[in-house]
Amino acid sequence: MRLKEAKTLEQLATLLKCDYVGEALHKITGLNEIHRVEAGDLVFVDHPKYYDKALNSKATTILIDKKVECPAGKGLLISENPFDDFNKLTKLYKPTTFLTQAIGENTTIDSSARIFPNVTIGNNVKIGKNAVIYPGVVIMDDTVIENNVLIGANTVIGQHAFYYKKKDYGYERLHSSGKVLIKNNVEIGALCTIDAGVTATTIIGEGTKIDNQVQIGHDTIIGKNCLFAANVGIAGCVDIKDNVTMWGQVGCASDVVIGENVVVLAKSGISKSLAANKTYFGSPAKDIRLVYREMAALRKLPEVLESL
Numbered sequence: 001m002r003l004k005e006a007k008t009l010e011q012l013a014t015l016l017k018c019d020y021v022g023e024a025l026h027k028i029t030g031l032n033e034i035h036r037v038e039a040g041d042l043v044f045v046d047h048p049k050y051y052d053k054a055l056n057s058k059a060t061t062i063l064i065d066k067k068v069e070c071p072a073g074k075g076l077l078i079s080e081n082p083f084d085d086f087n088k089l090t091k092l093y094k095p096t097t098f099l100t101q102a103i104g105e106n107t108t109i110d111s112s113a114r115i116f117p118n119v120t121i122g123n124n125v126k127i128g129k130n131a132v133i134y135p136g137v138v139i140m141d142d143t144v145i146e147n148n149v150l151i152g153a154n155t156v157i158g159q160h161a162f163y164y165k166k167k168d169y170g171y172e173r174l175h176s177s178g179k180v181l182i183k184n185n186v187e188i189g190a191l192c193t194i195d196a197g198v199t200a201t202t203i204i205g206e207g208t209k210i211d212n213q214v215q216i217g218h219d220t221i222i223g224k225n226c227l228f229a230a231n232v233g234i235a236g237c238v239d240i241k242d243n244v245t246m247w248g249q250v251g252c253a254s255d256v257v258i259g260e261n262v263v264v265l266a267k268s269g270i271s272k273s274l275a276a277n278k279t280y281f282g283s284p285a286k287d288i289r290l291v292y293r294e295m296a297a298l299r300k301l302p303e304v305l306e307s308l
Contacts, residue, residue: 001031001177001199003093009061009075012042015092016085021067022075028061031090031177033163035237035255036200036219042077044086083165087175090199094177097123097141104141122158128184140196142179149182152190152212157182161198161218161236174198178219183207189214195236205242217254229266241276251283 010024029040034054037043042061045054054062055071063077063086070076079085097104104123109115113131121127122141129147133139137151140158151157160176178197182204188194189212194202197219204216207225214228217236224242228234232246235254245263252258252270259276269283279288 001090001094003029003031006040009077012061012089013077016077016079016088018080018085019067019078020076021070021078022061026061026075028075030199031086031093032059032199033174033219034059036197042086042089044079044082046082083172083174087172090175090177094175096175099123110147116153134190140180142196143182144179145182146184146186146206148185150187151182152188152192154190155188155192155194157188157194158196159193161195163198163218163236176218178202180204186210189230192216198236211248223260 006027006029008024009020009022009026012028013020028042030038032038032041032043034043034057037057037059039058039060041059042063043054043057043059044063045051046065051068060073061075063079063082065079065082067078099122103121104125106123107121107125109127110129112129113127115133116135118135119133120138122139124142125139127145131145132150134151134153136154138156143158158180161174163174164171176196176198178199179201180194180196181201183206185207186204188210191212192210192214194216195218196202200219202216202219203221205223205226208222210228211230213231215233217234219236220234220238222240226240226243227245229246229248231249233251235252237255238252240258241260243261244258247264247266249267250264256270257273259274261277262274263279264270264285265281268281268285271284274280274285280286281288281291
């Protein structure tokens with residue numbers, strides 16, 4: 001999430017009523033969660049397990065719950081509740097807006113696009129040439145849809161991120177302030193959901209085809225010419241490279257990388273990154289050649305037991 005105007009460390013410390021470490025005029029140009037941080041960003045961390053990751057990330061300002069040694073060139077904001085304070089900042093600089101009409105403000109739709117009845121389009125949306133958007137589709141704020149994109153009935157683009165922190169009273173949701181980018185020649189089936197980035201952008205790469213009832217989590221980046229069959233579920237912050245195929249009911253955990261040209265067979269569960277140019281199967285998903293050997297060995301098990 002880019003800030004419209006850069007803020008200083010001292011300004012944010014005053015706003016949040018917290019101490020800071022670093023130069024008072026240290027600049028903050030964006031807010032991001034840890035998986036998508038860039039130089040100039042502020043990131044929050046509230047558990048010692050992730051201190052090093054945050055402090056050594058590209059982020060140049062860290063909202064943290066303990067005073068620690070500040071890396072050179074960075075700034076710290078010392079907060080009792082970094083999650084809550086990060087939420088306060090994202091809600092302040094990117095507040096939730098509510099639609100009072102079918103098409104929001106500052107939205108542009110190319111004259112060649114075909115929009116069916118009962119479609120809802122949010123604020124600051126861009127829809128390109130020859131788009132076809134079927135009935136019941138909801139396109140939420142800050143979505144960009146490029147040219148020749150087809151979106152099936154009752155699909156939702158830009159739903160808020162599934163990102164929660166457990167509190168004494170239940171769960172607190174991290175405010176979504178990100179976007180969705182659908183690139184050229186993408187086709188999305190019916191009843192799909194593509195979540196907005198929690199602070200960055202969820203991206204569907206050029207030429208990718210998505211079947212019905214597929215879920216894509218926040219801040220996930222999908223490459224070119226991928227193919228996802230029905231009921232595929234992708235968690236947040238996943239990097240999927242070009243030409244990946246996932247067959248029906250594949251599930252993928254967050255924060256993994258799927259290499260180019262990977263094929264994942266139906267009903268597999270992906271729990272860690274997968275190397276390029278291989279076929280995988282099972283839960284957890286493994287190289288299909290290894291799985292076949294394991295299955296062959298298992299079939300011989302009764303014979304082995306009888307021989308003992």
